[in-house]
Amino acid sequence: xxxxxxxxxxxxxxxxxxxxxxxxxxxxxxxxxxxxxxxxxxxxxxxxxxxxxxxxxxxxxxxxxxxxxxxxxxxxxxxxxxxxxxxxxxxxxxxxxxxxxxxxxxxxxxxxxxxxxxxxxxxxxxxxxxxxxxxxxxxxxxxxxxxxxxxxxxxxxxxxxxxxxxxxxxxxxxxxxxxxxxxxxxxxxxxxxxxxxxxxxxxxxxxxxxxxxxxxxxxxxxxxxxxxxxxxxxxxxxxxxxxxx
Numbered sequence: 001x002x003x004x005x006x007x008x009x010x011x012x013x014x015x016x017x018x019x020x021x022x023x024x025x026x027x028x029x030x031x032x033x034x035x036x037x038x039x040x041x042x043x044x045x046x047x048x049x050x051x052x053x054x055x056x057x058x059x060x061x062x063x064x065x066x067x068x069x070x071x072x073x074x075x076x077x078x079x080x081x082x083x084x085x086x087x088x089x090x091x092x093x094x095x096x097x098x099x100x101x102x103x104x105x106x107x108x109x110x111x112x113x114x115x116x117x118x119x120x121x122x123x124x125x126x127x128x129x130x131x132x133x134x135x136x137x138x139x140x141x142x143x144x145x146x147x148x149x150x151x152x153x154x155x156x157x158x159x160x161x162x163x164x165x166x167x168x169x170x171x172x173x174x175x176x177x178x179x180x181x182x183x184x185x186x187x188x189x190x191x192x193x194x195x196x197x198x199x200x201x202x203x204x205x206x207x208x209x210x211x212x213x214x215x216x217x218x219x220x221x222x223x224x225x226x227x228x229x230x231x232x233x234x235x236x237x238x239x240x241x242x243x244x245x
Contacts, residue, residue, distance in 0.1 A: 042079040045072050046091045055099055056242045057106040062099075069152065071098045099243050105163065107235040112166035115173065119162035127161040127168075175227035180219045188215050 047068060055062040071094070078089045119127075128140040137143055147157045180188075189208045196205050 042076045043089060043091070045075055047071070050095070051244045054244055055103055055106075056240075056244075057103055058110060058240050060106060060110065062102050062106060067098065067102060069156075070102055071095060074098050095245055099245055103241055103243065104232045104236075105167070107232060107239055108167045108170060109163045111231075111235055112170040115170060117166050117169040117173075119165035123165045124158050124161045127164050128157070131161075171224065171228055171231070174231050175224060177220055177223050177227070180216055185212055185215045185219070188219070 045068070047064075050064060050067065052064050053061050054064060054067040074094060074097070075089065075091070078094055082089050125140050128143045131137075132139055132143045135143070135146070137146060144154050144157060148154070186208065189211065193205055196203065
């Protein structure tokens with residue numbers, strides 16, 4: 001799993017969010033977690049009127065089951081964010097956003113298949129091990145078990161991991177990523193220092209050497225995101241898409 005594409009697994013970070021409450025140890029069990037708080041605050045998913053076929057992308061259907069999994073996970077995340085502001089989740093808007101993300105994901109996997117990018121069993125295991133590492137789980141089997149507790153069976157988990165591998169491969173081929181120079185990273189650091197000093201927050205400003213790698217990662221991620229969005233825009237321009245919401 002590449003460092004530049006870790007959040008698209010299971011369509012719009014569904015996997016990462018679903019595993020958020022699975023990484024706690026037994027020692028943490030007595031402490032309230034963000035996942036538990038989100039579960040408590042999450043409203044019931046309003047899927048009334050959502051059709052069995054939510055969208056069709058170049059003849060490929062996105063069904064209600066796939067939509068429900070993505071939507072319920074996004075609803076939990078949105079509810080957690082809304083609880084900090086006292087606002088209610090706009091479920092109609094969230095359903096539209098979820099459908100768009102699933103369409104984008106399907107376009108990317110279709111393009112990857114057209115480019116001959118397919119995942120082997122070993123590739124799938126590599127992706128799942130990456131999820132395990134991020135979630136603090138021991139191995140692939142632990143990831144499978146964690147998803148089973150969320151109601152997602154192993155076949156679906158492996159299908160989503162294969163799709164993630166395809167997307168990673170496609171973007172690696174299509175995106176032009178330039179490693180930032182030391183001068184560029186130093187300039188970014190200097191700008192951040194100026195902002196922090198102007199804000200007069202009183203927080204200690206770390207040395208450049210301590211944040212250099214983070215700045216480099218952020219720069220690469222920004223390029224990656226821009227390239228991914230451009231690829232999605234291009235794919236959408238040539239696609240036949242019907243969303244039935």
